[in-house]
Amino acid sequence: MQLALFIIFGALALGGALNLLFQRHPINSALSLVVVMMSLAVLYWSLGAEFLAAAQVIVYSGAIMVLFVFVIMLLNAGEEEHTTGSRAAYTVGIPGAAAIFCLLSFVFLSERNALSTSAIGGDLGNGVDNIAAVSAMLFTKQLLPFEVTSILILVAILGAVVLARKEL
Amino acid sequence: MVPTAYYLILAAMLFSIGIGAFLIKRNVITIFISIELMLNAVNLTFVAFAHMWHQVNGQIFVFFVMVVAAAEAAVGLAIIISIFRTRRTLNVDEINLMKS
Incomplete structure (x- = not known):
């Protein structure tokens, strides 16, 4: 399944x-x-x-x-127009991305027994459902980061409004 | 029963495709979309490891990544609109004010 x-x-x-x-x-x-x-x-x-x-x-x-x-x-x-783009992206970037993928796959496959199924x-162990566990963690241990994200969102809203204004 | 390694390899594939799209694409919106793809790939890794360790911390981290991605999308798209208004183009090859 x-x-x-x-x-x-x-x-x-x-x-x-x-x-x-x-x-x-x-x-x-x-x-x-x-x-x-x-x-x-x-x-x-x-x-x-x-x-x-x-x-x-x-x-x-x-x-x-x-x-x-x-x-x-x-x-x-x-x-998008068909431009040649930057040559460094093609010569270094694409093999680099392939190399990152090969490295990650090699590590994951060689450690697959330790990673279990x-x-x-x-x-989660003690019989709680996922959303209860997430919210218990979020509103007790992680309360300060949670509140900081609300400030982050506020700053992002203000920044988006300022940046997208007509006269910049 | 699926080995956790398969989920991680799927995430690695998505991340590498995101890197490739980031480098090949010439449209600034598409580049931004490929950044979102990379964030999603990392989120899949977090969820797979959270499931593997029977811990909820990884899911909390994914929640914060989602919040930051939403803020980043709002600000980034505002910057793109602002760039388009002044330069009349979305091609990254022509947006080279800081290059020369």
Whole structure:
């Protein structure tokens, strides 16, 4: 069951990411990122993070991607021109990205026995559900960082309003 | 039962694709989208490790990453709108004020 979920939605996420890479129009890239985010929400759910699965759908594919699509439509962004780009990106960057992937895969595969397997759903131990555990941690131990994020959001709102004003 | 390593390798694949898109793409909005893809890949790693250790700390971290990503998207898109207003272009090759 979990293997089937992982294969289906992992392949969907990977296909969406590759589509993001190969599409030339920004709106196609944005919509394929929505596919990636929805598949990742299913994977989060299968890993026992129900709260994060819901937050992924609401915050990422709901709020952030709508913002992206609004800006793409507002600026009337067309297909990107086919430029040569920077040569360093092609000669160093792409092999570098491949090398990072190979290194990470090598480490994960060589340590796969230590990493163990994961059953479907959460098992946090003492019989609490995921959202209770998250909120208990968030509102007791992590209360100060949680409050600081609200200030961060406030500053971001003010910054966005100031930056997007007409006369800058 | 899926090995945790598979989730981590999927996250590594998404992250590498994000790096590739970041380097290849010439549109500033698409570059921003590939940054979001990389953040999502890292979030998957956090959730996989949180599940592996039966701890909730990794999920808290993902929550904070989401908050920071939302703030970053708002400010970044405002900067993109501001750039488009003054330069009339979204091509990063033509946005080279700080280069020369």
